[in-house]
Amino acid sequence: MLTTQQDRLMGEINNLVDVHGSERSALIPILQDIQKRYHTIGDFEMQVIADRLGIHPVEVYGVVTFYSFLNEGREGRFVIRLCRTISCDMAGKAAVAQQLRNDLGIEFGETTADGRFTLEWANCIGMCDQGPAMLVNGKVFTRVTPEMVHDILAACEKTFGPHTPQTEEEHAL
Amino acid sequence: MTIRNEITLASVVKNEGLAVALELKPAEVIKTVRDSGMKGRGGAGFPTGLKWEFAAREKGEKKFVICNADEGEPGTFKDRVLMSEWPDLIFEGMTLAGYAIGASEGVFYLRGEYTYLQAGLEKCLAARRKANLLGDNILGKEGFSFDIHIHMGCGAYVCGEETALIESLEGCRGEARNRPPFPVNTGLNGMPTIVNNVETFAWATAIMAKGADWFKAIGTDKSTGPKILSISGDVERPGVYEFPMGTTIDDVIEAAGGQDAKAVVIGGASGHCIPRTEFSRAISYEDVATGGSVIVFGPHRDMLDVAENFLEFFVDESCGQCTPCRIGNVKLLEGVRLLQLGECSTSYLQDLCSLGETMQCASKCGLGQSSPNAFLSIVKHFRNEILGRA
Numbered sequence A: 001m002l003t004t005q006q007d008r009l010m011g012e013i014n015n016l017v018d019v020h021g022s023e024r025s026a027l028i029p030i031l032q033d034i035q036k037r038y039h040t041i042g043d044f045e046m047q048v049i050a051d052r053l054g055i056h057p058v059e060v061y062g063v064v065t066f067y068s069f070l071n072e073g074r075e076g077r078f079v080i081r082l083c084r085t086i087s088c089d090m091a092g093k094a095a096v097a098q099q100l101r102n103d104l105g106i107e108f109g110e111t112t113a114d115g116r117f118t119l120e121w122a123n124c125i126g127m128c129d130q131g132p133a134m135l136v137n138g139k140v141f142t143r144v145t146p147e148m149v150h151d152i153l154a155a156c157e158k159t160f161g162p163h164t165p166q167t168e169e170e171h172a173l
Numbered sequence B: 001m002t003i004r005n006e007i008t009l010a011s012v013v014k015n016e017g018l019a020v021a022l023e024l025k026p027a028e029v030i031k032t033v034r035d036s037g038m039k040g041r042g043g044a045g046f047p048t049g050l051k052w053e054f055a056a057r058e059k060g061e062k063k064f065v066i067c068n069a070d071e072g073e074p075g076t077f078k079d080r081v082l083m084s085e086w087p088d089l090i091f092e093g094m095t096l097a098g099y100a101i102g103a104s105e106g107v108f109y110l111r112g113e114y115t116y117l118q119a120g121l122e123k124c125l126a127a128r129r130k131a132n133l134l135g136d137n138i139l140g141k142e143g144f145s146f147d148i149h150i151h152m153g154c155g156a157y158v159c160g161e162e163t164a165l166i167e168s169l170e171g172c173r174g175e176a177r178n179r180p181p182f183p184v185n186t187g188l189n190g191m192p193t194i195v196n197n198v199e200t201f202a203w204a205t206a207i208m209a210k211g212a213d214w215f216k217a218i219g220t221d222k223s224t225g226p227k228i229l230s231i232s233g234d235v236e237r238p239g240v241y242e243f244p245m246g247t248t249i250d251d252v253i254e255a256a257g258g259q260d261a262k263a264v265v266i267g268g269a270s271g272h273c274i275p276r277t278e279f280s281r282a283i284s285y286e287d288v289a290t291g292g293s294v295i296v297f298g299p300h301r302d303m304l305d306v307a308e309n310f311l312e313f314f315v316d317e318s319c320g321q322c323t324p325c326r327i328g329n330v331k332l333l334e335g336v337r338l339l340q341l342g343e344c345s346t347s348y349l350q351d352l353c354s355l356g357e358t359m360q361c362a363s364k365c366g367l368g369q370s371s372p373n374a375f376l377s378i379v380k381h382f383r384n385e386i387l388g389r390a
């Protein structure tokens, strides 16, 4: 990693510590912000956060690997989480899953080579009366059909320009 | 439309409950909640007034009120609807609970999957601060200060368990603690803490506004008040319904339009499977208890697939701290796959059932203790359907 990049990350983590505090209880809010901005929580970030909070980096690693919304591997810019739990299963989640695989060319748990999309399973997301349901970067889609998959992916693609910075809009989608 | 029948909370006048509570002494607020007979709406069914009384009696330099908005039990979505429709009633309930137990800080633990609800809830909190319904000397009550902040969860079902939730708030892995000590004694940061479900706080507000007698007149002797259910699966009208406690499964299913159901799972993945022959049983703490999840299965459904889906859920969500749950759920899942292949002997099925019973008593927290429930009840009621497959 370049020093300038490291400096930028350290600056960012310092800012987050100013916002959330340097208590242990600030750890998860800090990690959530890093995840949201960088789509991964790398070794360097974990080390710096550990130093700032005065805890061992293994403690940070333990937390990152425990929660499904925190990730030490790189996630795509758009994370699709399709509910696999029973009510969505009965409502036809398998066909939606297959179309997502077909259109993205990846399996669940994988990220597209261009780093745009990650496909994940979710456990019940509280939309069981309107399944199949899925989350795309936190936005909820209900009664998803295989036919809708293309349009949803296209809407994500649309927010990419050649050099677009990560915007709030992108996170909202 | 998600809301399918009349929800009494819609008729509760905002901030009336809080105003009534602040006119009373804290002990009288607790007495009112106790008199109502309300038990927790999150699943475990502990009497709410008693929990508050324990926390009130406990000494601590600080106390906390936590609202459990982790709603992770498969098939449950009523808290989502309450948070979208009546957030004021929930925050009001937390505030009056803070007054009752002597807490000045409230934490709203919202599951990460519900991040899209956060902005609306923050807006409601801001409006309440502005109206002096949160902050210092609330509604002019000298010396009563209380505020609430939202903490986002991170995608872990076990964090709905109250001690795992507290671990998570403290910045740790969501690994459940031994109980006792209970959170009312040693909770967040070691301080006395009450953890209650979203719906529990909303009904507490209604009880203060309408009185304990109103609440007690609804339901059964041991299960007072109305209960909000989330109904999904093979029904014509899935959604959120309110029924008095003690309503039969038959009546619930009929309201949602699932008359030909062959079975229903009540209480989500950690609940029990009830076959059609037992649909006259009642939804209540003394009979079929639930945090609100009702999943209906039509005549063509394979109950082994249901058991498989639930066990995959538990294998994924077990925190891995204790052996009965970490290994037991994997073994049960492998057993279900053997049954699907038609390769499970009757005696091995018996072994799986005793493993399930061991998990119920030897697991450290409620996740492992209840994870075999659905499997065991499906095996019990659908033996002929699951054995001897070709």
Ligand SMILES: Cc1cc2nc3c(=O)[nH]c(=O)nc-3n(C[C@H](O)[C@H](O)[C@H](O)COP(=O)(O)O)c2cc1C
Pocket (backbone or CB within 6 Å): B039, B040, B041, B042, B043, B044, B045, B046, B048, B068, B069, B070, B071, B072, B073, B157, B158, B159, B160, B161, B162, B163, B195, B196, B197, B198, B200, B365, B366, B367
């Ligand atoms: C694995 C597990 C998950 C739980 N998830 C929730 C939940 O999402 N929401 C909830 O209110 N209670 C949940 N509970 C129950 C809580 O531990 C606790 O009993 C409840 O929040 C108390 O509130 P109540 O008395 O108002 O119901 C869960 C329990 C276990 C064992």
Ligand code: SF4
Pocket (backbone or CB within 6 Å): B158, B175, B176, B317, B318, B319, B320, B321, B322, B323, B325, B326, B363, B364, B365, B366, B367, B368, B369
């Ligand atoms: S029962 Fe399961 S979830 Fe609970 S402590 Fe044990 S391993 Fe963790």
Ligand code: FES
Pocket (backbone or CB within 6 Å): A083, A084, A085, A086, A087, A088, A089, A123, A124, A125, A126, A127, A128, A131, A133, B074, B075, B076
């Ligand atoms: S089962 Fe898919 S949202 Fe609940």
